[in-house]
Amino acid sequence: MNDNLHTLRCFGCGARVPGAEARPDFRCSQCGDLFEVEYAGWGQRSGPDRPNPGALKWLWRERRCSSEALDQSGVWRFRELLPILDNFGNAVSLHEGNTPLYKLKNAAKTLGIDQLFAKHQGMNPTGSFKDTGMTAALSVARERGFKWVACASTGNTSAAMAAYAARAGLRSLVLIPEGKIAWGKLSQAMDYGAVTCQLATDFDGCVRVLTETVKQASIYLLNSVNPYRLEGQKTPAFEIAEAFDWTVPDHLIVPGGNLANSSALGKGFRELRELGLVARMPRISVIQAEGANPLVRAFTENNGEKMQPVEAQTRATAIRIGNPASWRKAAKAIRDTGGWCLDVSEAQTAIAKAEIGAEGLGCEPASAVTLAGLKKLCAQGKIAPNETVVLLLTGHTLKDADYTIDFHRGTLLTGEELKGNEALVAALKRDAVVVEATPQAVLAKLKGFGG
Ligand code: F0G
Secondary structure, three states: OOOOOEEEEEOOOOOEEOHHHOOOOOEOOOOOOEEEEEEOOOOOOOOOOOOOHHHHHHHHHHHOOOOOOOOOOOOHHHHHHOOOOOOHHHOOOOOOOOOOEEEOHHHHHHHOOOEEEEEEHHHOOOOEOHHHHHHHHHHHHHHOOOOEEEEEOOOHHHHHHHHHHHHHOOEEEEEEEOOOOOHHHHHHHHHOOOEEEEEOOOHHHHHHHHHHHHHHOOEEEOOOOOHHHHHHHOHHHHHHHHHOOOOOOOEEEEEOOOOHHHHHHHHHHHHHHHOOOOOOOOEEEEEEEHHHOHHHHHHHHHOOOOOOOOOOOOOOHHHOOOOOOOHHHHHHHHHHHOOOEEEEOHHHHHHHHHHHHHOOOOOOHHHHHHHHHHHHHHHOOOOOOOOEEEEEEOEOHHHHHHHHHHHHHOOOOOHHHHOOOHHHHHHHOOOOOOOOOOHHHHHHHHHHOOO
C-alpha cells in the first residue's frame, strides 16, 4: 500500500521537490532555505484528498483503546495527518507521545491565572520531546534503505536518535560539543550504541561539520532541518487540541533553541485549522535564554525578519544555540499567531525549574524557561486571568541532575546572578542533609522543617 501523499516545499522560495529527491543537507538547491512537508489538497475546502474532520476525531480516540503497536503511538495514532511513508508498516515506534497534560496549580495561583497546564514531553520514552520527531524521520530513513543516521546535538536529539536507530537496526553517529551537554543525555547515546564523537566546538560548530560529512557519505541527516522530524513534532498540537475537546488554549509557550519545535507546533495547529478540526490557533510564544537569544534580538530589531547569530552561553545546555536553523519558520509561527519572543535570565530559569519541581513534576532547565517566560508575559499584562495557558515542558528532570543538585546546594548561581532573588531561592532550596543513623536524629531534623 502506498500511503505517501507528500511533497517538500521550500519555505523560502516555494520550490517543490519530491521527498526522495531532497539534498542530503535538506537545503533548497535554489535558495538554501529549509523545506516543509506539504500535502496536496489539504488547503481546499472540499475534494477527495481532504480528510474528514469528524471521522478523524472519532478514529483517533478509538485508537487509544487499540492494541495495535502503531495505534499505541501518540504520533502514529494521528497518521492521517502525517502520510510521509510509502507503508506505515515501516514505522519505528517506542510508543512515544500520549504525554500527560498536568495542571500547574501553585504557579497558576501565584500568577493569578485560572487555567495553567504543562504538557510534559519529558514523559516520552527517552525523556524528551525529540522522540515524537525521531519516530517520524527515522522511519523515513529506514524506508529509504539507509544504514547510517546522524545528528549534531545538545544531547536530547542524540539520545532519541540512538534509541530509535537501535530499534530499527540502523547504525547512528552523534556529534556533540565536548563538555557542554548534560551527562544523562550522553549516557543514553552510549547505552543505545551510537558512535559518539565529542568535538572541540559548540553545537553550531557540530552542525557545520555534520552538514559537510553527510554530503560525502550515505548517511541520513536527522537534525531538525530534516522536515520529517517536524511532522512528528507537530503531533503534540493534536494531543493538546484533543485534550481540550477540539477547542485550543489561548497561549502555548515553548522554549526556543534551534527553533524547530515552535515551528512544528505552529504547523500542527495551522493544519488543524485548515482542515476544520479547530476554529483558531493559540498564540505561540517562544522563550530563549538571555545568553542564547538570537531570535529575541531579531524581533527587537526588525520584527523577526533578519537574524544575526550570537555566541551562545547558558547553563540550559539544551538551548545553547547561537545560530538556530529554523528561525524563519519559528518567527512566522510567532507572527501569524500573535505570540511573543522573550528571553529569561539564568536565575529566572533556575527558580522556575525549582517551582516546577516543587509541584511534583520536574523538568530540565531548558523546559523551565517557559514558566519564567510566562511570569514575564503576566508582568507585562499580556495574559488575561481567564485565558488558558499551556507550557511545553520538553525534557525530563533526570536528564540534567547535576544542575538540580547544584541549585539545591546553592552552588549553581553566582552572587551577581542571585542579586534580588536571594529570598526566593532560599525558600526553594532543599539541600540533602547529613544526619546520624538513629530515629531520634531524624525526628530532631524534622522539627527544623515544621514536622
Ligand atoms: N528543550 C529541550 C529539552 C531541548 O533538548 C531542545 C533542543 C529545546 C528545548 C529546543 O528545541 O531546538 O526545537 O527549539 N535540543 C536540541 C538537541 C537542539 O540537540 O537535543 P528547538
